[in-house]
Amino acid sequence: MSSPRYLRTGPVAAAVALAAALAVSSCSSNSLDSGDSGSSGTSSPAAAAGQGPARNPYLAADKYAVTHLDSGQTDTFDDPVPRGTFHIDPAQMPRVTVGPVSIITLAGTDPKYRWISSSAGVRYVDVSGGGFKEVAGMDAPGIAPIPAPALDAVLNQNFTDVAQIQDAVNQDWGAANWTRIANGVYSLVDKDNRVYYTTNDSQLYVFGLVNNDKPEDGVQVIKHLDLKPFLGTGTTATGLPENVVGVNLTYDGHLVVAATRGLLAFDRTNLDAAPQRVRFGDDETVSNSMSIDEHNGIYIASNKIMRKIVWTGSKLSTDEADGAWSSPYDTGRRPPAVKFGTGTGSTPTLMGFDGKSDELVVITDGADQMHLVAFWRNKIPEGFQQKPGTKSNRIADQVQVTAGLPDPLPEFVQSEQSVVVNGYGAFVVQNIGSGGEPDRLIDVLANGPVDPPPHGMQRFEWDPAGHRWNSVWARGDVASTSMVPAISSTTGIVFVNGYSKADGWEVTGLDWKTGETVHRTIFGQSNLGNGAYAIIEALPNGDLLFNSIGGPFRAKIAK
Numbered sequence: 001m002s003s004p005r006y007l008r009t010g011p012v013a014a015a016v017a018l019a020a021a022l023a024v025s026s027c028s029s030n031s032l033d034s035g036d037s038g039s040s041g042t043s044s045p046a047a048a049a050g051q052g053p054a055r056n057p058y059l060a061a062d063k064y065a066v067t068h069l070d071s072g073q074t075d076t077f078d079d080p081v082p083r084g085t086f087h088i089d090p091a092q093m094p095r096v097t098v099g100p101v102s103i104i105t106l107a108g109t110d111p112k113y114r115w116i117s118s119s120a121g122v123r124y125v126d127v128s129g130g131g132f133k134e135v136a137g138m139d140a141p142g143i144a145p146i147p148a149p150a151l152d153a154v155l156n157q158n159f160t161d162v163a164q165i166q167d168a169v170n171q172d173w174g175a176a177n178w179t180r181i182a183n184g185v186y187s188l189v190d191k192d193n194r195v196y197y198t199t200n201d202s203q204l205y206v207f208g209l210v211n212n213d214k215p216e217d218g219v220q221v222i223k224h225l226d227l228k229p230f231l232g233t234g235t236t237a238t239g240l241p242e243n244v245v246g247v248n249l250t251y252d253g254h255l256v257v258a259a260t261r262g263l264l265a266f267d268r269t270n271l272d273a274a275p276q277r278v279r280f281g282d283d284e285t286v287s288n289s290m291s292i293d294e295h296n297g298i299y300i301a302s303n304k305i306m307r308k309i310v311w312t313g314s315k316l317s318t319d320e321a322d323g324a325w326s327s328p329y330d331t332g333r334r335p336p337a338v339k340f341g342t343g344t345g346s347t348p349t350l351m352g353f354d355g356k357s358d359e360l361v362v363i364t365d366g367a368d369q370m371h372l373v374a375f376w377r378n379k380i381p382e383g384f385q386q387k388p389g390t391k392s393n394r395i396a397d398q399v400q401v402t403a404g405l406p407d408p409l410p411e412f413v414q415s416e417q418s419v420v421v422n423g424y425g426a427f428v429v430q431n432i433g434s435g436g437e438p439d440r441l442i443d444v445l446a447n448g449p450v451d452p453p454p455h456g457m458q459r460f461e462w463d464p465a466g467h468r469w470n471s472v473w474a475r476g477d478v479a480s481t482s483m484v485p486a487i488s489s490t491t492g493i494v495f496v497n498g499y500s501k502a503d504g505w506e507v508t509g510l511d512w513k514t515g516e517t518v519h520r521t522i523f524g525q526s527n528l529g530n531g532a533y534a535i536i537e538a539l540p541n542g543d544l545l546f547n548s549i550g551g552p553f554r555a556k557i558a559k
Contacts, residue, residue, distance in 0.1 A: 051353065052070065052072065052074060052076060052353060052489075053070050053071050053072030053074065053293070053294070053350055053353055054071075054251070054293075054294040054353070056070075056071045056249060056251055056292075056294075057191065057251070057253075058190055058191050058249045058250075058251070058252075058253040058268070059071070059188065059189065059190060059191065059249060060106070060107050060108055060109045060188075060189040060190060060191060060193060061107035061108075061109070061111075061189075063077050063078065063107065064077070064104070064105070064106055064107035064114070064537065065106060065107045065188060065189045065190075066106075066186075066187075066188040066189075066248060066249075067103060067104050067117075067185065067186045067187060067188070067246065067289060067347075067535065068289070068291075068347055068349070068418055068484070068535065069486065069535070071248070071249075071251075071291065071292050071293070071294075071350075072291050072292075072293070072349065072350035072353075072421070073289070073290075073291040073347050073348065073349045073350065073418055074349055074350065074420070074421045074422070075349070075418060075419075075420040075421070075484060075485065075486040075487065075535065076420065076421065076422050076486065076487050076489050077486060077487070077488060077489070077537065077538060078488070078489060078490050079488060079490065079537075079538035079539060079540050079542065080488060080490040080491050080538075080542055081488045081491055081493060081495070081509065081519065081538045081542050081544065081557075081558075082491070082519070082542050082557065082558060083491070083493070083509070083518045083519050084519065084520075084557075085519075085520045085521075085522065086520065086521045086522070086555075086557040087522050087524075088521055088522065088523055088555045088556070088557065089523075089524070089526070090523050090526050090528035090529055090546075090548065090553055090555075091526060091528065093132075093553040093554055093555055093556060094131055094132035094133065094553060094554050095132065095528075095548070095550075095551055095552065095553035095554075096116055096123050096125055096132065096134045096137075096551045096552055096553070097148040097151060097152070097550060097551045098116060098118045098120050098121075098123055098137075098151075098550075098551040098552075099118050099119055099120065099146070099151060099548075099549055099550050099551050100119060100146065100151065100154075100155075100173065100176070100180070100181065100441065100532070100549050100550065101118065101119045101180075101181040101444075101532050101533055101534065101549055102116055102117070102118040102119070102534055102547045102548065102549070102550075102551050102552050103117050103118065103119075103184055103185050103187070103533065103534050103535065103547065104116075104117055104187070104534060104535050104537070104547060105117075105125065105537060105545055105547060105552050106187065106188070106189045106195065107189060108124070108189060108193050109189075109191065109192075109193040110193075112126060112127065112128040113125060113126055113127065113128075113135070113215065114127050114545075115189055115195050116137075116551075116552055117184040117187040117195065117197060118183075118184055118551070119143075119180050119181050119182075119183045119184060120139050120140065120143055120145050120146065120183070121137065121138050121139035121140040121143065121145070121183075121184070121197070121207075122137060122138060122140075122184070122195050122197060122207045122219060123136070123137035124136040124137060124209065124215055124219060125552075126215075127539060127545075127554070130541065130543070130554075130556070131554070132545075132552070132553065132554035135215045135216055136209065136210075136215050136216060136217070136218045136219045137219055138207060138218070138219040138220070138221070140183060140184070140197060140199055140203075140205055141203075141205070141221065141224070142199070142201065142203065143180075143183060143199065144174065146172075146173050146174070146176070150172040150173065151172075151173075151550055151551075152550065153168070153172045154168040154169060154172050154173060154445075154527075155526075155527040155528060155549065155550045156527070157527075158449070158525060159445065159446065159449045159450050159527075160450065161450060162437055162442065162446050162450055162451075165442055165445045165446055165450070166442055169441065169442065169445075176441060177439050177441055177442075178439050178440035178441045178443075179200045179240070180200070180441065181440070181441055181444075181532075181533065182199075182200035182243075183197075183198075183199045183200055184197050184198070184199070185198075185245075185246055185289075185533075186198070186245060186246020186247060186248070186258070186288075186289035186347075187246065187247060188247055188248060188249060190249065190253075190268070192208070193208065193209065193212065194206050194207065194208040194222060195207040195208070196247045196255065198227075198244045198245075198246060198247060198257070199244075200243060201228075201243070202226070202227045202228045202231060202243045202244040202259075203224065203225070203226055203227065203244075204223075204224070204225040204226075204227055204244070204247070204257070204271075205221055205223070205224055206221070206222045206223040206224070206271070207219055207220070207221060207222065208220060208222045223271055225271055227244050227257065227259070227264070228241075230259075230264055230275060230277060231243065231244070231259055231260075231261070231262075232261055232262075232279070232282070234261070234282055236260045236261075236285045237285045237303065237341060237342065238285075238340075242259060242260045242261050243259065243260055244257055244258070244259050244260075245258040245259060245260060245286055245287065245288065245289060246258050246288075246289040246290075247289075248289065248290055248291075248292050248298075249268070249292070250265075250292055250296045250298075250311045251292070251293075251294050251295075251296055252296065252311075252313060253268050253269075254266065254267060254268055254311060255267075255268045255271070256290065256292065256298060256311070257275070258286055258288075258289055258290050258300055259286065260285050260286050260287070261279060261280045261281070261282070261284060261285070261286065261302075262277060262278050262279045262280050262286075263277070263278045263290075263298065263300065263309060263316055264276070264277055265277075265311060265315075265316050276314075276315050276316045277316070278309055278316045278318060280302055280305070280307075281302070281304070281305075283304070284302035284303060284304050284305065285302060285303045285341060285343075286300060286301070286302045286303075287303070287340050287341045287343075287345075288300075288301065288344065288345070288346060288347040288348075288418070289347045290347065290348065291347065291348050291349060291350050291361065293350060293377070295310075295323075296310060296311040296312075296313070297309075297310055297323060297377070297378075298310070298311060298316075299348040299350070299361045299377075300348065301329075301343065301344045301346070301348055301363055302343060303331060303341045303342050303343025303344070303366065304328060304329075304331060304343055305326050305327065305328055305329070306326070306327050306328075306329055306344075306348065306361070306363065306373075306375055306394075307324075307325070307326045307327075308323065308324050308325050308326075308361070308377070309324055310322045310323050310324045323378065325394055327375060327391060327392040327394035327395060328391040328392060329343075329344070329363070329365045329366070329373055329391055329395070329398075330365045330366060330367040330371060330373075330391065330398075331343045331365065331366035331367065332366045332367045332368040332414075333368055335368075335412040335414050335432045335436070336412075336432070336435070336436030337431070337432055337433055337435060337436030337437070337443055337447060337451070337454070338416050338431040338432060338436075338440070338443065338444070338447065338454070338481070338482050339414050339415070339416040339431060339432065340416065340440065341366070342366050343365075343366040344363045344364060344365055344366055345364060345366075345414065345415045345416035345417065345431070346362075346363040346364050346415065346417065346418045346419055347418040348361045348362070348363050348418075349361065349362050349363070349418050349419045349420075349421045349426075350362075350377065350421070351374070351421045351424065351426065351462065352377070352424065352462075352464075357464045358376075358396065358424075358462065358464045358467065359376070359377040359378050360374040360375060360376065360377055360396055360462065361374070361375050361377050362374045362375070362419045362421065362426055363375075363418075363419065364401065364414075364415045364419060364428055365398070366414075368411065368412050368413075368414070369400065369401070369409050369412070369413045369414075370401050370413055370414050370415060370428075370430075371398040371399055371400055371401060372398065372399050372401055372419065372426060372428055372458075372460055372469060373395060373397075373398040374395070374396040374397050374398070374462065374469065375394050375395055375396060376394055376395075376396050380393060380394065381467070384396075384467065396467055397467060397468045397469050398469075399460065399468075399469040399471070401413055401428055401430065401458055402456075402458065402474060402476075403428070403429070403430040403455075403456025403457055403458050403474060403475075403476060404456055404457065404458060404474030404475045404476030404477070405430070405455070405456045405476045406476065410432070410434075412432040413430045413432070413456065414430060414431060414432050415428055415429055415430055415431050416431050416482065416533075417429055417431065417480075417483075417484050417485060418484065420485050420486060420487050420494060422487050422489050422494075422512065424461055424462040424463075424464065425459060425460070425461050425462075425472070425512065426459070426460045426461070426462065426469075427457065427458070427459045427460075427485060427487065427494050427512075428457065428458055428460075429456070429457045429480040429485055429496060430454060430455075430456040430457065430480070431454050431480065431481070431482060432454050433447065433451055433452045433453050433454035433455075434451070434452045435447070435450070435451025435452055436451065437451070444481075444482050444530070444532045444533065444549070445527070445530070445532075445549075447481045447482060447499075448479070448481050448498070448499025448505070448530070449499065449525075449527070453479040453481050453498055453499045453500070454479065454480065454481065455476055455477060455478060455479050455480075455498075456474070456475070456476050456478075456480075457474065457475050457478060457480055457485075457496065457510075458471060458473070458474040458475075459471075459472045459473050459474070459494075459512070459515060460472060472515070473514065473515030474515070475510065475515055478496065478498065478508055478510070478517070479496075479498025479499055479500060479508075480496040480497065480498050481497060481498055481499055481530070481531075482497075482531070482532055482533050483496065483497035483531030483532070483533065483534055483535070483536060483547075484531075484533070484534065484535040484536065485497075485536060486535060486536040486537065487512060488538060492511060492512040492513060493509040493510065493511060493512065493518060493519055494509065494510050494512055495507050495508065495509045495510075495519070495536045496508050496510070496536075497529075497530075497531040497536060499529075499530070503522050503524070504522070504523060504524040504525040504526070504529060505522075505523040505524065505525070505526065505527075505528075505529025505530055506520055506521060506522045506523055506529065507519070507520070507521040507523075507536060507544060507546070507555075508520055521544055521555055521557055523555075527549065527550070528548045528549070528550050528553070529546075529548070530548065530549045531546065531547060531548065531549070532548075532549035534547030534548070534549075534552075535547060539554065541558045542557065542558030543555060543556050543557055543558050544557060
């Protein structure tokens with residue numbers, strides 16, 4: 001089968017080298033590249049930019065221990081997913097039924113096991129020997145679980161209109177709405193194999209095994225904190241009270257909690273002690289998590305302002321003398337689908353890790369037709385002049401994202417996903433189709449099968465000599481609905497999840513160097529192929545770990 005058309009839209013800032021080939025055989029007769037071609041690896045600036053963020057010793061693992069995969073939130077993993085076309089029936093794959101929405105399957109301290117963080121709570125899974133089997137689990141207290149039969153009663157339907165979806169959710173999911181899917185979105189596992197999990201009601205639960213040597217004994221709540229006393233009393237842009245967004249760990253082991261209007265920092269060894277606090281503006285709302293660098297710089301964006309706040313070891317500092325800064329960026333309107341706010345839909349992502357060249361933090365902004373924006377992470381280079389059209393001198397550069405869509409661009413070109421960063425390369429998707437439902441849970445079920453799915457994505461490269469973005473390629477013909485894309489840096493493939501009437505749901509893999517389609521895992525019309533705000537992952541043998549709306553499953557594509 002031939003690959004879909006792809007479009008080059010600009011020069012590459014530096015030469016691109018081929019990585020070592022991954023020789024694999026496809027399990028399908030119509031596989032792309034016959035499943036055995038060499039793989040295009042990361043571009044040469046990756047070496048100049050460093051191999052990625054420094055390992056955080058307080059996280060359970062180098063990758064997958066925190067949402068967006070590492071402390072820099074790069075959405076980059078090492079597992080070598082093969083090239084080719086693969087047809088997978090999700091119903092025949094080993095799956096843990098939980099949800100709706102299973103954001104990430106987190107690494108534990110033992111590579112034999114992984115933790116699932118879903119909207120209902122946590123599960124502990126044995127992934128050894130090519131399996132994917134629940135060993136233990138616990139629903140978050142106060143969250144009414146949706147039993148597996150009721151979950152599948154909705155997901156097994158072939159949706160034809162929005163009213164059908166709403167009726168099914170009302171009947172079988174207890175009239176669940178979008179607030180449910182805010183549970184467990186930004187969670188982590190620490191070096192002691194404990195899961196830090198937040199709910200939409202601003203509760204923090206620390207889950208752990210009853211017996212680390214015998215996981216089948218179950219999961220328990222090790223600590224519970226009601227974080228509402230540490231928040232403001234105002235309401236957010238959604239009309240809800242101020243609440244908690246997610247968690248991350250500093251490199252000295254302090255727990256940082258992002259709230260809709262500020263940050264909290266707790267002593268992880270004494271969570272009962274009063275936290276350090278920083279308050280943002282009463283007219284701001286944070287809807288995404290934060291990245292943290294090895295010097296404990298914390299990067300967080302509200303719907304108006306991008307900030308670096310510094311954990312000094314004893315306090316959260318907003319002082320320039322400590323390296324903190326803030327910068328406005330372009331914002332716009334709330335789109336009709338997928339996206340939650342008027343500002344960035346991105347968790348800030350770090351770029352540049354060798355300490356010798358440009359060190360950046362990147363987001364997509366909130367303009368109706370978004371830009372990819374890079375901010376100077378640390379000192380602004382001497383003599384640097386503010387770029388035309390940018391909001392401050394802190395912005396190193398910003399560039400229009402066209403996502404390969406034809407002129408005139410649609411009213412909205414926007415994303416609810418973080419920027420995938422590999423070396424000095426950046427990849428963004430556009431998530432707004434021509435439909436859209438006000439309740440984002442209904443919206444994510446309708447997006448594709450009922451409402452036309454969004455198309456468009458683009459790969460950029462940062463030029464450290466010219467301090468600017470260059471477009472490398474764009475694909476306006478590939479769908480990406482709501483799942484967080486991710487890249488296998490080993491095989492040089494970036495993965496998205498989309499839907500088409502012809503083939504149903506699939507994971508599409510694009511060559512990082514060229515944009516050519518080099519991987520397809522086709523799930524068909526099963527709604528279990530809908531990744532629904534979750535992140536794409538893989539396993540060491542090359543299988544996909546697909547975080548489905550109805551619970552993660554192991555898509556067995558590797559031989």
